[in-house]
Amino acid sequence: MKSLKGILFIVGVLVFSTLKIAHAEGVLLIVHTSQALAFHNILRNVAHVSVTPLLGDEIFEVKILSGNKEAVIETLQSLEGVTVTEDLPLPIQTQEIEFISMDTPRPANLWWQKNDGSIKYKVVKYNDKIKKFDIVREIQSVRGADINLPLAHSVERGDPSIIVGVIDSGLSLVHPAFQNSVYTNPFEIPENGIDDDNNGYVDDIHGWNFATNSPHVTDIVGHGTSVSGVIAGNTKGFQGVCPNCKVLPVIIQKEYTQESTSTTSTYLSSFLRAIDYLSRQGARIINMSFILLGDKDKPATLENPVTIIFYAGLRVLEKQGVVLVAAAGNEGQNGNSTVYPAAFRNTISVGALNPLNTWADFSNFGNWIDIMAPGEEIWTTQPFGIINWHKLLFDPDNYVPGYSYQDGTSFAAPMVAGAAGLLLSHYPRMTPQDVHATLTHPSNTNYVRSLGKPNVRSLNVYRALVNPIYVSESF
Numbered sequence: 172m173k174s175l176k177g178i179l180f181i182v183g184v185l186v187f188s189t190l191k192i193a194h195a196e197g198v199l200l201i202v203h204t205s206q207a208l209a210f211h212n213i214l215r216n217v218a219h220v221s222v223t224p225l226l227g228d229e230i231f232e233v234k235i236l237s238g239n240k241e242a243v244i245e246t247l248q249s250l251e252g253v254t255v256t257e258d259l260p261l262p263i264q265t266q267e268i269e270f271i272s273m274d275t276p277r278p279a280n281l282w283w284q285k286n287d288g289s290i291k292y293k294v295v296k297y298n299d300k301i302k303k304f305d306i307v308r309e310i311q312s313v314r315g316a317d318i319n320l321p322l323a324h325s326v327e328r329g330d331p332s333i334i335v336g337v338i339d340s341g342l343s344l345v346h347p348a349f350q351n352s353v354y355t356n357p358f359e360i361p362e363n364g365i366d367d368d369n370n371g372y373v374d375d376i377h378g379w380n381f382a383t384n385s386p387h388v389t390d391i392v393g394h395g396t397s398v399s400g401v402i403a404g405n406t407k408g409f410q411g412v413c414p415n416c417k418v419l420p421v422i423i424q425k426e427y428t429q430e431s432t433s434t435t436s437t438y439l440s441s442f443l444r445a446i447d448y449l450s451r452q453g454a455r456i457i458n459m460s461f462i463l464l465g466d467k468d469k470p471a472t473l474e475n476p477v478t479i480i481f482y483a484g485l486r487v488l489e490k491q492g493v494v495l496v497a498a499a500g501n502e503g504q505n506g507n508s509t510v511y512p513a514a515f516r517n518t519i520s521v522g523a524l525n526p527l528n529t530w531a532d533f534s535n536f537g538n539w540i541d542i543m544a545p546g547e548e549i550w551t552t553q554p555f556g557i558i559n560w561h562k563l564l565f566d567p568d569n570y571v572p573g574y575s576y577q578d579g580t581s582f583a584a585p586m587v588a589g590a591a592g593l594l595l596s597h598y599p600r601m602t603p604q605d606v607h608a609t610l611t612h613p614s615n616t617n618y619v620r621s622l623g624k625p626n627v628r629s630l631n632v633y634r635a636l637v638n639p640i641y642v643s644e645s646f
């Protein structure tokens with residue numbers, strides 16, 4: 172069911188003007204300690220360092236001002252319960268995105284919200300000879316392959332106090348669907364060059380760009396806007412899962428900004444700062460439609476200290492009561508292979524369902540996936556409604572926001588994030604564990620044709636909303 176025309180894949184890295192990167196100076200280490208430990212006193216004998224808390228009381232940034240880096244690392248590694256890594260690049264990957272132009276004559280189809288079985292599902296194959304997609308066959312979609320959203324909205328449409336943090340490519344701030352659903356910092360005066368709310372971020376009105384250390388979160392790629400629309404889009408003709416919730420965009424990847432000077436994706440410290448920011452601004456849910464790639468020397472496994480500290484960061488957030496949702500990834504990988512952050516125990520990992528009520532062929536699958544949600548042909552918001560893509564990328568103000576179909580687990584995860592938003596709106600005292608249990612409980616979810624793959628059930632927002640399950644100790 173790929174589009175036949177007007178497809179544009181954006182994979183490249185955008186490199187633009189100059190911006191001094193503060194990161195280059197001095198060696199930065201990121202240290203996680205599972206127990207309160209005055210390690211900086213111990214380091215005093217080894218080197219001249221400065222220690223700054225980065226996240227909670229467990230993760231610190233250690234800057235080596237003078238002294239031997241190896242000696243510092245060795246000393247830290249010798250301490251029990253301590254993990255240390257240099258502040259390395261953190262290669263992460265969102266999925267390439269399918270743009271379908273607005274003049275493509277296709278009616279909006281919100282099968283993912285409610286599927287009456289009337290839509291035809293086109294199976295297409297790329298024909299290399301004519302450089303087009305051929306329709307191989309058409310199949311009727313399956314009634315009930317949806318998230319049962321309209322009925323859920325008769326119970327709950329979200330509370331504006333519920334904020335969903337979106338770590339992605341930013342947001343189209345001019346899109347009508349977000350005029351009422353983008354988080355606005357009430358204590359910050361825009362564009363006055365002053366950090367009015369004294370949170371460490373100057374003029375952070377609608378989120379923060381941790382790649383450039385600036386308040387510019389305008390989406391020049393599209394991915395973040397499409398993800399955010401699924402969560403909380405709210406305008407005539409298009410409602411996301413939790414239309415009265417707020418989305419709070421943060422950017423951590425330099426590829427997603429015009430101010431990039433580096434091909435380096437992001438740093439571990441940027442991610443940790445971003446989740447700390449989201450939590451401090453009051454996000455109750457964080458959506459992560461990306462996967463950790465690791466690098467060729469060190470894959471993103473649980474042996475890699477970068478992965479370990481990434482996980483430790485998410486654990487801090489979980490303890491603060493933040494619901495973590497992650498896309499399962501689009502490699503179509505089978506079985507045992509795990510991808511992070513989806514495969515971490517404390518994230519709700521989301522695989523992609525298609526309108527035939529079975530696994531989308533690109534979706535990773537495995538027993539580590541908690542739930543499925545629609546992820547193929549997802550009609551949602553996007554920043555670009557006109558066609559001069561090349562020009563648009565260099566001139567993000569010159570566009571008309573619109574809608575398009577998107578494929579990927581990237582768009583399944585935000586359905587679960589939005590559902591978590593409805594739950595927390597309706598049951599404000601739910602813990603992340605309660606939300607996880609409620610959304611994934613067999614009686615609250617839909618049967619999926621598993622076709623030999625692990626039999627994971629799919630999101631049914633209405634069922635979850637009317638059947639809360641509490642697994643945590645009460646407050």
Ligand SMILES: [Ca+2]
Binds near residue numbers: 359
């Ligand atoms: Ca501020």
Ligand SMILES: [Ca+2]
Binds near residue numbers: 359364374
């Ligand atoms: Ca200000």
